[in-house]
Amino acid sequence: MEEYLKGLNDKQYEGATQVNGRIRLVAGAGAGKTKTLTCRYAYLVNHEGINPENILCLTFTNKAANEMRQRIEKMIGRDFASEYICTIHSFCVKILRRDIYRLGFPKFFNILDEEDKKSIAKSIMKELGLTNKETTVKDVIQKINSTKSRSASGYITDYMLPRALANKRRIASKLNPDELIFMKYCENQIKNFSLDFDDLIYFALYILINFQDVREYWQDKLHYIMVDEAQDCNKHDWEILEILSKKHNNLYIIGDDNQSIYKFRGSDVKGFINFKNDKTILLTQNYRSTKKILDVANSIIKNNKERVEKDLFTDKKDGVVVTNYHAPNIWTECKFICNEIERIRMSDKCGYGDFTILYRNNSMSREIEQALIKSNIPYKIYGGIRFYERKEIKDTIAFLKLINSNDNLSFRRVINEPARKIGKVFLEKVDKFATEKKVTQYESMFRLIGSGELKHDGASDFISIIEKAKKDSETKKVSEILNYVLIETGYLDMLREDSDNVRLDNIKELSKSIEYYEKQNQEYTGSELLNNFLQDISLYTNTDSNDDGDVVKAMTMHQSKGLEFPNVFVTNAFEGGIPSLRFSENTEESKSEIEEERRLMYVACTRAEKRLYITESSGFNWLVQGDKEPSRFISEIPENMISKIGNFNENNWKNIKNFKR
DNA sequence: ATTTTCGAGATTTTT
């Protein structure tokens, strides 16, 4: 038997050595899902002699993909880094890079993030004269997303193809307001040819459906397809998987219906539950958590009606009792967590890296962060503002994008950054000319200044810097161009005036990662390299980095999916926090939403290996607009399974309050 | 005409 298979139990072994057919692995939390998947990959490569080029392995996050690559390398002990271990979004980018030109679109495309989408929505609202009162930016985005999702790849033939859009334009006066908004959004996407996250899936799907040779290329290539966290695939993901696996018919999915927590993103558990399969393997032994933790998690998830009955069991000993701490206010709650971390760190002789703090909303990280700082505990907050969403990083990237593709969003972002006295009036003239001549705003400004129609020193300087950078970008390295632009525009000088150097450091980090990317991808040069780099980083989040260091981690419950930690604090467990306020009403439709929240709570609790704390506090909270009450999920845990501690001491409360100021 | 400043208002969850 291969060395790497020795650590598996019978069921896991069975799961890892299945080769052909449509296989479903249903595995509860901590049952060794990833382990089994990784072993199966190694088995295919090592035992069956399959070329990694012919295996597609889809993970839920980039982080999971990175970790898997590392594990496989360790297992089969050879230099091994298949690019086909990735997220479905990354994989769709590969499909698009290869064949999107067939739709008449440029080879280079931008990827829009939520912020870009927002600013497009705003400009559409302005154009159509919609005020914030009747239709918010959020409404507009919601409308756009749902229209897309409804017609999926059909929206491409209706709107995105050049002739289709021309048709829509012709009958614009007959379109209803929503259709008009959607048309404008599509116009905007085509103008700088940009795709949002969902589009990556829809366009790939469209190409796979409509071009036989492309479809066959991928179907031939991918002998084996395996999907992790399959319970969170949406119907379009399923469609792609079915198409890709059609020829060889080897589709291996792995997931847990109890851990489906991305319904808001369209995830469709039914696809997982009703998956037509040759074989289903059930893993119910939990290797992660102690018995006491597992009992608590089971007692919570039991209350869900829509689920496959499968209680997890463990051979592990009882372990430390699960604690529910009730504090008089949020600051005491956070202080308690810090104290416990220090106490356990001493008693267990473990590091800060063994502790993780979870919460429902990103906004809840604030008080926790303050408490950690006060207690001198090193920490890292995941999510919230991602690295690539920071202002300085987005600005820097906007410079690169402007050089690469002239796109309007980037232009508006950096044209007056740092301030060069270009304001609303000047930009309106530029925009007007751009619309008239059907050119980009940068091109428009370039012509207006060139012909002398507009005079502006700041704009002239800006143009000469960008033009030089454009010329150099074909020959010089991206990192050199970036350096040149940041210095010449005075962007670096502007950042130096800041009191702290965090922003400068961030830019240095970005610069480093560009250099690394250049080394890794030497087959590309010039604008193609730049384009690929920009696409890749828009799919990358700061949660994905692997070098965490010995620090306390804090993240949302959603982000904790698929991870495990020795000691876990589930915080802000108040009614309205989790379950989220929106779903707390007792209407019929909110019942399934409550079940989703309960699954989220279940996911959070099952992250813990040794210790689990569920903390909450009284006091005013703006979310519930009143005093907080403990979450209903806590009351679902039998009294004998949990140790309830709390402190309502008034003096203590006062101390904390003074302490805070 | 542009930039700064100050106060009011808003916050699910993510690739």
Added chain:
DNA sequence: TCTCGAAAAT
């Protein structure tokens, strides 16, 4: 805390 818009300051 952060973001956005209006009014004040340059």
